[in-house]
Amino acid sequence: MCGRYAASRRPEDLAGVFEIEKWEPEETLEPDYNVAPTKEVYAVLDRPLKDADDRRPVRQLRKLRWGLVPSWAKTPEGAARMINARAETVHEKPAYRRAFAARRCILPADGYYEWVTGKQERDLEVEGKKKRPRKQPYFVLPADGSVFAMAGLYEFWRDGTLPDDHPRAWWTTCSVITTEAETTPLAVSPAEGPHVLAEIHPRMPLMLTPDRWDAWLDPARTDPEGLRELLVPPPAGLMRAYPVTTAVSNVRNNGPELLRELEGPEEGTLF
Numbered sequence: 319m320c321g322r323y324a325a326s327r328r329p330e331d332l333a334g335v336f337e338i339e340k341w342e343p344e345e346t347l348e349p350d351y352n353v354a355p356t357k358e359v360y361a362v363l364d365r366p367l368k369d370a371d372d373r374r375p376v377r378q379l380r381k382l383r384w385g386l387v388p389s390w391a392k393t394p395e396g397a398a399r400m401i402n403a404r405a406e407t408v409h410e411k412p413a414y415r416r417a418f419a420a421r422r423c424i425l426p427a428d429g430y431y432e433w434v435t436g437k438q439e440r441d442l443e444v445e446g447k448k449k450r451p452r453k454q455p456y457f458v459l460p461a462d463g464s465v466f467a468m469a470g471l472y473e474f475w476r477d478g479t480l481p482d483d484h485p486r487a488w489w490t491t492c493s494v495i496t497t498e499a500e501t502t503p504l505a506v507s508p509a510e511g512p513h514v515l516a517e518i519h520p521r522m523p524l525m526l527t528p529d530r531w532d533a534w535l536d537p538a539r540t541d542p543e544g545l546r547e548l549l550v551p552p553p554a555g556l557m558r559a560y561p562v563t564t565a566v567s568n569v570r571n572n573g574p575e576l577l578r579e580l581e582g583p584e585e586g587t588l589f
Contacts, residue, residue, distance in 0.1 A: 321431075326349035326428055336531070339377045375536070384425075388473060394475060414471055417472060432518045432519045433455050434454055458518070497523075500522065506560075511559075511583055534548050
């Protein structure tokens with residue numbers, strides 16, 4: 319799954335990477351090292367500009383809310399539960415299938431966090447000596463330091479309780495597509511701990527390599543079967559993972575220190 323990630327790159331940096339044609343300075347977000355569900359995040363998408371005579375798709379950097387609200391939802395209350403869509407079923411689930419066919423995006427990240435329960439903690443839990451095991455967070459990112467381009471979907475939702483001119487009348491929300499975690503060796507793995515992503519968690523965000531960006535974002539592509547061909551995981555050996563401070567487990571903590579690589583898991587969280 320993807321329940322937390324880091325996104326510290328500036329709009330001008332993302333504009334160069336993704337060949338952005340349009341972004342609004344007033345939508346600039348501060349670097350976020352602990353992105354949690356319902357927060358506002360950057361998304362790259364291809365869409366005609368509003369009220370423009372030219373209806374060609376324009377590559378845009380937009381500010382969306384993480385946690386998809388289907389257009390038919392009566393309230394946005396379930397958004398925090400709609401942060402992930404499974405690649406295997408995204409084309410058929412009622413909450414996602416319309417967005418999958420018409421509203422796809424890329425969610426840029428530095429990488430994502432995932433938690434693993436240490437072996438000693440798991441053993442204690444099995445023995446019934448500890449009910450809440452302490453989990454060690456890991457940061458997973460491209461080994462070459464490039465942008466982690468997560469496949470995503472976006473959707474529009476109208477709050478019928480507000481007038482048209484209200485700034486919150488329309489919500490634009492998004493979800494991260496996930497796939498099975500890699501079972502091949504990491505490009506760089508910690509001395510102590512997991513050596514493949516599947517040892518951390520069975521799911522991971524689907525990373526799109528640059529050769530698939532244009533096809534994924536193209537709104538003219540609407541055939542579900544053709545689009546599903548783009549949901550193939552990237553080549554093995556592109557990722558690395560390392561342990562980080564358990565401070566990231568508290569969503570109130572936010573800063574570059576959360577990304578600092580530890581020499582090994584923190585005490586009490588040995589893998």
